Amino acid sequence: MSDKIGVYVCECGPNIADKVDIKKILAEISALNEPPEKIIIAKKHKLLCSKEGQDFLADEITKNELTHLVIAACSPRDHDITFMNVCKRTDLNPYLYKLVNIREHCAWIIPDKDEATEKAIQYIRAGISRVTYQAPLTEKELDSIPDVLVIGAGIAGIEASLSLAGENRKVYLVEKTSSIGGKVTKFEKILPHQGTDLDIIQEKIQAVQENENIEIFTETEVEKAIGFFGNFEITLKNIHNDEQKNEFKVGAIVVATGFNLFNPGKIPRYGYGKMEDIYTSMEIEESNFKTGKILLKSGNPPKSAALIHCVGREEKGYCSRVCCNYMFKIAQYLKEKIPTIKITEFYQDLCLPNKADQKFFVDTKNKGVDFIRFKDIAVKQKEKEKFIEYTKIDGKKEKISAEMIILAPAIEPADGSKGMAELLNISLDETGFFQEAHQKLNPVATSIDGVFIVGSAQNPKNIPDSMMDAQAVAGKILTQLIPGEKLIPEVIISEISEAFCTGCQTCLSVCSYGAIYFDEDKNISIVNEAICRGCGNCVASCPSGAAHSKHFTSLQIYQEVLEAIR
Amino acid sequence: MNNSDILIIGAGVAGIEASLLLADTGKKVYLVEKTSLTGGNVIKYEDVFSNMECSTCMIAPKQQEVLQSENIELLTLSTVEKVQGEIGDFTVTINKKARYVSLVDCIGCGMCYDPCPVSLKNEFEQNLSEKKAIYVPCPGSLPNVPAINPKHCLQLNGKKTCNACVEACAFGAINLSDKDEKIEIKVGAIIVASGFDIVDPAGFPQFGYGKYPNVYTAMEAERLYASNGPTEGEITLRKGDAPPKSIAIIQCVGREQQGYCSSVCCMYSLKLAHYLKHKLPEAKIHNFHSDWCMPGKYYQKFHHDVKEEGVDFIYSPVDKIKVDGNDKGLSIEYYNGKNEKEKLSADMVILSLAMMQGKDTASLSKLLGIEQDKKGFFMNQGIQLGAVDTSKPGIFLAGCAEGPKDIQGSITQAEAVVGKVMSYLS
Numbered sequence: 001m002s003d004k005i006g007v008y009v010c011e012c013g014p015n016i017a018d019k020v021d022i023k024k025i026l027a028e029i030s031a032l033n034e035p036p037e038k039i040i041i042a043k044k045h046k047l048l049c050s051k052e053g054q055d056f057l058a059d060e061i062t063k064n065e066l067t068h069l070v071i072a073a074c075s076p077r078d079h080d081i082t083f084m085n086v087c088k089r090t091d092l093n094p095y096l097y098k099l100v101n102i103r104e105h106c107a108w109i110i111p112d113k114d115e116a117t118e119k120a121i122q123y124i125r126a127g128i129s130r131v132t133y134q135a136p137l138t139e140k141e142l143d144s145i146p147d148v149l150v151i152g153a154g155i156a157g158i159e160a161s162l163s164l165a166g167e168n169r170k171v172y173l174v175e176k177t178s179s180i181g182g183k184v185t186k187f188e189k190i191l192p193h194q195g196t197d198l199d200i201i202q203e204k205i206q207a208v209q210e211n212e213n214i215e216i217f218t219e220t221e222v223e224k225a226i227g228f229f230g231n232f233e234i235t236l237k238n239i240h241n242d243e244q245k246n247e248f249k250v251g252a253i254v255v256a257t258g259f260n261l262f263n264p265g266k267i268p269r270y271g272y273g274k275m276e277d278i279y280t281s282m283e284i285e286e287s288n289f290k291t292g293k294i295l296l297k298s299g300n301p302p303k304s305a306a307l308i309h310c311v312g313r314e315e316k317g318y319c320s321r322v323c324c325n326y327m328f329k330i331a332q333y334l335k336e337k338i339p340t341i342k343i344t345e346f347y348q349d350l351c352l353p354n355k356a357d358q359k360f361f362v363d364t365k366n367k368g369v370d371f372i373r374f375k376d377i378a379v380k381q382k383e384k385e386k387f388i389e390y391t392k393i394d395g396k397k398e399k400i401s402a403e404m405i406i407l408a409p410a411i412e413p414a415d416g417s418k419g420m421a422e423l424l425n426i427s428l429d430e431t432g433f434f435q436e437a438h439q440k441l442n443p444v445a446t447s448i449d450g451v452f453i454v455g456s457a458q459n460p461k462n463i464p465d466s467m468m469d470a471q472a473v474a475g476k477i478l479t480q481l482i483p484g485e486k487l488i489p490e491v492i493i494s495e496i497s498e499a500f501c502t503g504c505q506t507c508l509s510v511c512s513y514g515a516i517y518f519d520e521d522k523n524i525s526i527v528n529e530a531i532c533r534g535c536g537n538c539v540a541s542c543p544s545g546a547a548h549s550k551h552f553t554s555l556q557i558y559q560e561v562l563e564a565i566r
Numbered sequence: 567m568n569n570s571d572i573l574i575i576g577a578g579v580a581g582i583e584a585s586l587l588l589a590d591t592g593k594k595v596y597l598v599e600k601t602s603l604t605g606g607n608v609i610k611y612e613d614v615f616s617n618m619e620c621s622t623c624m625i626a627p628k629q630q631e632v633l634q635s636e637n638i639e640l641l642t643l644s645t646v647e648k649v650q651g652e653i654g655d656f657t658v659t660i661n662k663k664a665r666y667v668s669l670v671d672c673i674g675c676g677m678c679y680d681p682c683p684v685s686l687k688n689e690f691e692q693n694l695s696e697k698k699a700i701y702v703p704c705p706g707s708l709p710n711v712p713a714i715n716p717k718h719c720l721q722l723n724g725k726k727t728c729n730a731c732v733e734a735c736a737f738g739a740i741n742l743s744d745k746d747e748k749i750e751i752k753v754g755a756i757i758v759a760s761g762f763d764i765v766d767p768a769g770f771p772q773f774g775y776g777k778y779p780n781v782y783t784a785m786e787a788e789r790l791y792a793s794n795g796p797t798e799g800e801i802t803l804r805k806g807d808a809p810p811k812s813i814a815i816i817q818c819v820g821r822e823q824q825g826y827c828s829s830v831c832c833m834y835s836l837k838l839a840h841y842l843k844h845k846l847p848e849a850k851i852h853n854f855h856s857d858w859c860m861p862g863k864y865y866q867k868f869h870h871d872v873k874e875e876g877v878d879f880i881y882s883p884v885d886k887i888k889v890d891g892n893d894k895g896l897s898i899e900y901y902n903g904k905n906e907k908e909k910l911s912a913d914m915v916i917l918s919l920a921m922m923q924g925k926d927t928a929s930l931s932k933l934l935g936i937e938q939d940k941k942g943f944f945m946n947q948g949i950q951l952g953a954v955d956t957s958k959p960g961i962f963l964a965g966c967a968e969g970p971k972d973i974q975g976s977i978t979q980a981e982a983v984v985g986k987v988m989s990y991l992s
Contacts, residue, residue, distance in 0.1 A: 013736030015675045047737065049673070074673075081634055163985050190949075200949055313866075321861040349857035353829035355941050355969040358821075373857075393881060394904040431863045439617055439864065440973040441583075441624060444981065459863045464953050465978075471954065472978045474985030479587045 003132055004039045006066040007124060008057060010048040010073035012103055019107035021117040025072070028121050032128065040128070041066070049079045054086050061090040068131045069097040072124050075104045093136035095491075095551060100127035122564055130560035137550060141486035142530055144230030145251040148477060149174065151222055151420070154182025155201065156455025156466040157256030158208050163474035164254075165213035168483035172248065173208065174217045174236060181205045182258055186282070188289045188333070190463055191325055191360060217246065225253060225424055228530040229450030229480075230487045251481045252450045254473050255434060257420060259456035262312035262410040270311060270407055271379035275386060277302070278379065278405040281323070284330055294337055296403060301338045306388045306402035307331060308377060309347040312410035318431055320460040323408035324351050328364040330406060335367050344370040344400060346377055346390060354462075379405060411460035424451050425514035434458055444472045447512050449531070452476065492551045493532035494539055496525050500546035507538035507547055568654035569754035570991045573598065575646060575930070578606020579973055580965025581759035582628050583980035588987065589637035596751055597632065598644045598660055600926075602713035603703060604629045606761055610690075610785065612792040612799070612841070614973060615833040616868035622706055622794070629708040641749070642669075643713060645926075649934055653960025653990065654754045664744035666714035666722075667700070671739035674702075674710030678740065681730035684718050688796070692786040695796030700731045700740075705794045714742075755960050755987050758944060759980065760930060762921045762966035765820040773819060773917055778891035779804035781915045784815075784834060791841045801845050803914060810913035812850040813842055814898050818884040820920030826941055828921040828970040832859045835918045836869055839877045852878045852910060854887060854900060862974070889915055921970040936961050943969045954983045962986055 007029050011017035022044050029042040041064055047053050048071060061069060069092060071083055076099045087094035102120040110116035146169045150157045153175035165171040173180070184190075184201050208214055217236055223245070224235035230251045238244035261282055264272035272278050277296050279287075288294050296302050307327050313319055324347065331343050350371075352358050365371060376391040380399075389399040413432040421428050426446040429435040434453040437445035444452050452473045455466035481487075496507065496516070501524040507516050508525060515531035516538060518524075525547075527538075538547040548554060570593055574581045577599035585595045597604075608614075609629075611621040632638050641662055648659035667678075682698035690703030697703070699719040700712045720726040721742055732740045767775035767783055775781045780803050782790070789795040790802070801809050817835050821827055832855065839851050860866050873879060881903045888899040898910045923942035924930075931938050936956035939945040944963050947955040954962045964983045965976035 012673065013675065014677070015673070015736075047673070050671070077630070163989065166989070317870075318863045318866045319858075319860045347857075349859065351857070351859045351861055352827045353859055353861040353970075355826045355939070355943060358826045429863070430867075433863055440614055440619070441628070441977055443974045443978055464949050467949055468953050468978055468982045471952065471982035471985040473981075475587060475981035475983065475988065476985075478985060478988035479591045482591060 002036045002039060003067050004065060005041070005068040005070060005128055005131065006060055006064060007040060007042040007070045007072065007128065008048060008060070009042070009044045009102070009124075010053070010071065011044060011046050012074060012107075013047060016073070016103050016107045019110075019113060019116055020102065020120045021113060024117055025121055025124065029124055029128070032125070038132075048073055049082050054082065057083070057086045058089045061087070061092050066092060067096065068134070070100060070124065070127045070131055071097070072100045072102045072120065072127070075101050093138070095137040096131065096134055098127045098131040098134070100124050122566065125566070126560045126564035129563040130556050133553070133556045133559050134551065137491050139488050139491055140529070141488055142230055144481055144485070144487045145249050146481050146483040147171070147248070147250045148252045148254060149222070149225070149232070149234055149250045150254045150256055152182070152256035152258055152457070153180035153208075153216070153218075154256060154258045154455065154466075155184045155204070155463055156258070156457070156470045157182070157254070158204050159467040159470035160254045160256060160454055160473050161208055161214050162204065162211065163471050164477060165211050167213070169213065171214045172217065172234070172236075172250065173214055174220050174222060176219065176221050176239060178218050180208065180216060180218065183282070184463060186286050186289050188285070189329065191329060220246075222423060228528065231530070232450065252452065252477050253424065254452045254454060255420065255424065255426075255457050256454045256470070257414045257417065257457045259411045259460065260414050262316060262412050264311050264407045264409050267312065267315065269378040270308065271381065271386070271405070272407060275379065275381050277386070277403060278407065281326060281330060281406055281408050284333075284406055288333060294334060294404075302334075302341060302404035304342040304402045305334055305344075305404040305406060306400070307343065307345040307406045307408070308388070309345065309408045310349075310410075311407045312412075313348070316410045316412060316431070318410075318460075319349070319351050320411040321351055321353065322411065322460055322462045325357055325360060325462065327406075327408050328360055328369075331364050331369045332367065335369070342370075343368070344372060344388075344402070346372050346374050346388065348374065411456060414457065417457070424448065426451055426453075444469055444476060448514060489530050490533050492534040492549065493529055494527050494534060494536065494547055494549050496527055496538070496542075497546045497548070498522070498524055500544050501525055502544050502546070504543060506541050506543060510537040510541045512537065568991065569656075569752050571596065571751070571753045572755050572757065572987060573646075573656070573658055573751065573753040574757045574759060576606070576759035576761055576965070576967065577604040577632070577640065577642075578759060578761045578965060578976075579608045579625060580761075580967075580976040580980040581606070581757070582625075582632055583977050584757050584759065584964055584984050585638050586628060586631055586635065587981065587984045589635045591988070592637060593991075595638045596641060596660075596753065597638055598641045598646060600643065600645050601703075602642050602665065603707040603709065604632055604640065604642075605708060608973060609704075609706070610792070611788055612795075613837065615837040616862070616864045618837070618840070626706070626708065633709055640709070642709070646930070646933060647748070649756070656753050656756060656960065658751050658753060658756070660749045660751065662747045662749055664716065664746050665711075666716070666719075666740060666742055666744045667712050668739045668741065669709055669711050671737050672711040672735075673737060673739075675736075676702075676712075677736065678712060678731040678734045681734045683728065683730065684720060686715065686718055691796045692783065692789050694786060694789055714740075754991050755962065756934065757962045757964055757983050757987070758930065758934065758936070758956070758967050759964040760924045760926065760967045762923065762970065763925050765824065765920045765922050767819070767917055767919060769823070770819055770917075772888045773816065773915065774889040774891055774896070775917060778889065778896055778915075780806070780810070780896060780913060781889060781917065784831070784838060784916055784918045787838055787916045791838075791845065799845070801842065806913070809846055810849060812852070812912040813914045813916065814852045814854065814896075814910065814912040815839060815916045815918060816884065816887055816898075817853065817855045817918045818920075819917045820922075822885060824920045824922060824941065826970070827859050829859055829861065830921070830970060830972050831918040833862075833865055833868070833972070836872045838916060840872050840875065843872075843875045843877060850878065851876075852880055852912065854880050854882045854884065854898070856881065856884060862972070921966065924967060927967070934958065934961055941969075943967065952982075952986065954979060954986055960990070
């Protein structure tokens with residue numbers, strides 16, 4: 001069958017028409033006509049992107065039974081989609097069309113009309129050459145499962161489950177401990193501007209337990225998760241009994257594995273673990289929650305307390321964001337329970353990023369809490385008395401004694417984050433938290449479609465922000481994974497030729513999406529078409545030239561360049 | 567039956583994100599924007615902290631998607647005038663000002679600018695450059711279609727007969743008899759993503775803004791650095807020919823008065839210091855700061871890197887800083903960490919100003935029947951109901967309309983709103 005290529009030059013009003021010689025272009029392109037193998041139809045139009053222009057193109061494609069389409073006009077950024085949509089209106093496969101940019105690349109940048117015309121002709125020839133090597137590609141449709149696996153039943157996981165579960169969507173909520181609710185259940189109070197008390201948390205826990213579309217697995221971990229967005233195969237395993245397994249399929253996975261606290265014992269100068277009555281903030285929360293009291297080991301209430309912020313901040317390399325606020329809260333606990341107590345908070349920077357935080361700080365200060373900004377700090381003991389020795393911002397060295405010392409340890413990634421990342425094929429960033437798909441624009445997604453991260457698994461977060469993440473994931477999943485609707489994966493993807501693949505597996509190591517798997521029997525790498533996003537990493541790294549990107553094959557590029565540089 | 571169409575007020579990064587997600591499900595979205603372009607404040611930045619990614623490159627594909635989406639009706643130069651009804655059944659009247667240029671016919675070639683005889687201050691460029699009465703605020707604006715300011719267009723304000731732009735347009739895209747319209751729409755939910763404003767530096771005379779030409783706001787400095795800005799990225803001063811040899815960045819201006827930390831200024835001040843070190847490696851850069859607020863996991867490293875670049879960090883309470891000027895330049899009086907009075911001279915001073923609620927928050931809140939908090943932002947409902955809910959069911963919040971936040975925070979909140987809207991309307 002012969003190729004019948006339509007070449008349409010857009011005048012773009014005066015933008016192209018005044019700067020290149022369209023008549024000459026059409027003459028030279030028409031001269032490439034080599035019937036019967038290659039028939040070229042070359043025409044111009046005032047404005048191809050206009051409605052009238054699009055109708056003209058659609059009519060030309062059908063009337064002339066074009067096999068390929070080349071448009072010489074503006075940047076693909078402006079109208080690639082427009083012209084692909086025109087193709088879709090006809091029988092012409094949209095991947096058998098090519099947009100050649102003779103406006104930004106020629107008309108607008110080359111003052112000499114003859115030169116601009118020559119370059120435009122070269123580019124159009126290159127486009128014609130390329131388009132004949134292009135292959136038709138078709139969109140595939142995949143069935144999807146609307147159900148969701150949520151890993152971690154802390155406040156973020158609970159909120160995500162509640163936001164997602166519904167009549168047509170089941171949620172599997174997996175928790176490795178024996179109860180749900182996470183660390184939040186150990187607090188007596190949350191911050192005043194986040195709500196009055198913790199009833200809301202208990203209500204949410206109850207709501208999860210009562211929701212018939214949420215299935216809870218405690219003391220359980222994820223053993224296997226393979227698949228892709230819309231279709232993951234999950235195996236769960238009971239922590240105490242390897243034989244007790246659950247298998248099911250989900251469309252998406254939400255990682256809500258929370259955080260750990262930095263162990264202050266790693267920094268000897270805080271005296272943690274060596275001296276009495278030095279506690280972490282979480283230990284105070286827990287004992288206060290259990291007993292309603294904050295007491296020294298002796299059983300007496302402390303007469304003085306030193307609250308030290310930023311423990312491990314320098315070591316971890318980031319600010320944990322929530323500590324300043326909860327240290328104010330602990331100071332307020334102490335003041336309520338022991339009104340005569342003397343409290344000093346030692347801080348480096350007060351991080352108060354919420355619009356209501358500063359008021360909470362001022363209120364705490366007004367309750368008689370002292371605040372000292374320090375440069376260096378150490379806890380010392382002399383006989384039974386403990387001292388905080390510190391250097392102030394002005395360089396002065398001072399010390400005060402304190403009966404009780406409370407440390408705010410940095411928030412660090414949860415145990416097992418590395419294993420979880422490997423299991424799900426997602427990445428950890430340099431801080432050890434799960435890495436988001438995009439720092440700014442896609443913070444709850446990961447590099448793997450369908451795997452999401454929420455709460456402190458992504459970045460140290462407070463309760464409202466963790467819940468916000470959970471709702472954000474619901475926003476993503478409820479709009480992308482609609483019950484009964486099919487998913488359309490990327491069309492321009494990689495392929496690995498079975499004949500050329502030597503099984504070196506270089507491609508597996510460079511694929512950011514986990515889209516390549518290795519077939520042990522055949523000893524070759526294979527691209528999973530549902531996962532591949534067409535980035536081309538495997539193509540560039542394949543030493544035997546077995547990997548190629550559909551629509552960007554070496555042959556297509558070679559033929560295009562060959563004409564462009566003639 | 568419940569209406570599942572959605573009105574989104576504000577086409578900044580939060581409004582765009584919410585629009586795209588909802589439109590993807592086939593829902594009809596009305597995206598109402600009071601200016602002539604989309605992208606909000608994010609498009610004013612050259613790069614974003616802390617990865618220093620090109621801001622317009624990051625957001626432009628999303629803006630483009632908005633324009634190409636069949637389910638999003640973008641109404642520029644438009645404001646909400648009246649809202650009636652309740653969740654599932656709101657009737658909204660929108661006041662759509664005439665653009666005088668067709669979004670369909672204009673291809674954005676820009677041939678109409680030169681012939682226009684009127685020159686005006688360009689407020690998008692913080693008045694650092696001029697524009698014509700027919701204009702796009704900056705190169706790369708999306709939609710890439712100009713608008714005509716009827717107050718200044720000679721034909722439209724009746725001062726003179728002028729048809730210059732109409733004659734210059736090869737596409738017949740300009741229609742000077744275009745009229746303002748009132749549009750009535752019906753929607754099931756409303757998302758308020760109307761953004762923020764910056765406090766007026768005139769409220770802080772001690773820093774000499776307005777009195778000394780070389781005192782700048784951070785947003786002005788941002789546009790000075792931007793490659794599509796008024797100087798195409800060249801750091802030039804309002805007064806004087808040479809680029810500045812010494813620059814002082816003063817943080818937390820307006821924090822005390824506003825009563826909250828704006829949470830992004832530390833980071834954008836560091837970004838400005840990094841910008842300036844990059845363009846003017848020889849310049850001395852001083853950063854006057856109080857407590858560092860760096861609530862993201864990548865932020866402290868950025869602070870460390872900027873310090874390594876040689877930026878001089880001075881811990882100094884902002885309420886004791888004073889800027890004076892003389893013929894030679896600017897002089898900054900401040901108290902150092904030891905509480906000793908010191909002086910430092912600089913050619914340029916940049917003020918990192920607090921964020922505040924958008925100027926139309928009060929009127930919008932009245933119109934929508936939703937509450938403002940004590941700081942003036944729209945009030946959320948805490949964790950009981952949610953940080954995206956307002957006091958009125960069916961009206962939600964996203965982005966800086968709810969309180970100061972960075973781009974990541976605005977995106978997350980926009981996605982969270984979509985989560986809520988999807989569960990309400992399904």
